[in-house]
Amino acid sequence: MANASTGKSKAQSVAEVEDLEPAVEPVLHASIYDDLRRRMITGKIVPGVGLSTRGLALELGVSQMPVRDALSRLAAEGAVAIRSKRKIEVPPMNPERFTDLLDCRLLLEPEAAVQALPHITPAKMKQLREIDAALDTAMENGDVIGYMEKNFEFHFALYRANNRPTLNRLIETLWLQFGPFMRVVYGRYGTANLVDQHRVALDAIEAGDADSLRRAIAGDIADGMGLIGRTSWS
Structure with missing residues (x-):
């Protein structure tokens, strides 16, 4: 009886594993995609450095298949260019692409912030202030990666309150395309002299002033993208 019970338990375990396997692969692919997406947005992947499917797979401890799938999705979003199996890179910036990205950000992000305004709770306000404080520390310390991570967190903690x-x-897709270039620009110019438009935005949120919030977000975009505009496209 014990052996039969044990055999049944093993059979059940095998069945459970088999049931789980189809669900594991999409979750893994999504995880790898989200990881690489976040790296690009926060400037951990920079222009001029080729991406290797094999190298990324080894670094992430996975097979090449989910990495290849993630890179294909990023290519469809304009974040990387797949020239061949061995040549994958961030596509170069040029004046036309820069203007397109800037115009789209100015069109979408101030509106996303204003639509979030009615949904900002005291808890959300506290979260935004904490992120901004950490961002200030990164700026003072010249921590470029830390600054970019906190900048992303601030903007999307605000935008995602809008339930849109x-x-x-769509806004994240824009960030994917300029994030790598911001990393280069901040590395060149530093973070100490950046204007903290987030404080202006926080004051506007506190006052419930939609027009001031819209201007603060537009000003923040213009400051950051303006640095890219001052940089040689090469």
């Missing part, structure tokens, strides 16, 4: 996931996903 499609709008926010």
Whole structure:
């Protein structure tokens, strides 16, 4: 009886594993995609450095398949260019692409912030202030990666309060395309002299002033993208 019970338990375990396997692969692919997406947005992947499917797979401890799938998705979003199996890179910036990205950000992000305004709770306000304080520390310390991570967290903690996931996903796609270049620019110019438009935005949120919030977000975009504009496209 014990052996039969044990055999049944093993059979059940095998069945459970088999049931789980189809669900594991999409979750893994999504995880790798989200990881690489976050790296690009926060400047951990920079222009001029080739991406290796094999190298990324080894670094992440996975097979090449989910990495290849993630890179294909990023290519469809304009974040990387796949020249061949061995040549994958951030596509170069040029005046036309820069203007397009800037115009789209100025069109979407101030509106996303204003639409979030009615949904900012005291808890959300506290979170935004904490992120901004950490961002200030990164600026003072010249911590470029830390600054970019906190800048991303601040903007999307604000935008996601608007309950407009499609709008926010479109904005993330824009961030994917300029994030690598911001990393280069901040590395060149530093962070100490950046204007903290986030404080202006926080004051506007506190006052419930939609017009001031819209101007603060537009000013923040113009300051950051303006640094890219001052940089040689090469």
